Amino acid sequence: MQKRVTARIKWVPTEHGGKKRFPIKDYSTAAHFLDSDQTEAWSVVLKINSNYDDYITICDFCFLFPERAPQELVYIGSKFELFESRKVAEGEIIDIYFD
Template identity: 35%
Template sequence: MSKSVIAKVYWVPLEKGGRTALPAGKQYATVSCFQEDAESWPQEAWSIVLEFDEPPLKQGNPSMARARFLVDAAPVDRLKPGRAFDLYEGVKRVATVEIIE
């Protein structure tokens, strides 16, 4: 399992094309888009797993989570404090994740 980092998840509001509701579970996985992957996205994308102590539906927006890549072979050096990337459900951007620590 790849290492996890502390992250703040900024959910895209529904009126700006985001989800109809924040996730109700304590785990959420979807595809990411990092700036360095923009040219090859969505054909090439890394899956991200977010684990919450409290579901985003309870936390609100933004939500705090532990973030990690789904696979060990992913570029873990991208999960450094100060970095940010977007999360997508299909081609719909649903959140921006900022790595805190």
């Protein structure tokens, strides 16, 4: 049985310092969970599932290295921020289910 996680991502608009081009299919970057240590960041992978509506999209969420990732931070309602050289989005886990 495999766990699948869905997240809602709200991107920072370009005119407010966000990305110039938003991901279309897959995207990988650093994420900081608001429930974790302030200096901790984890590499995550997002698979975009919906079109952008008011800078919001729905995606599948996973850690790049799941065997090392803090699974206790992944629960419905868990919030995180995505970073490149700056914050580019805020996210929230909205669903967890098993295949």
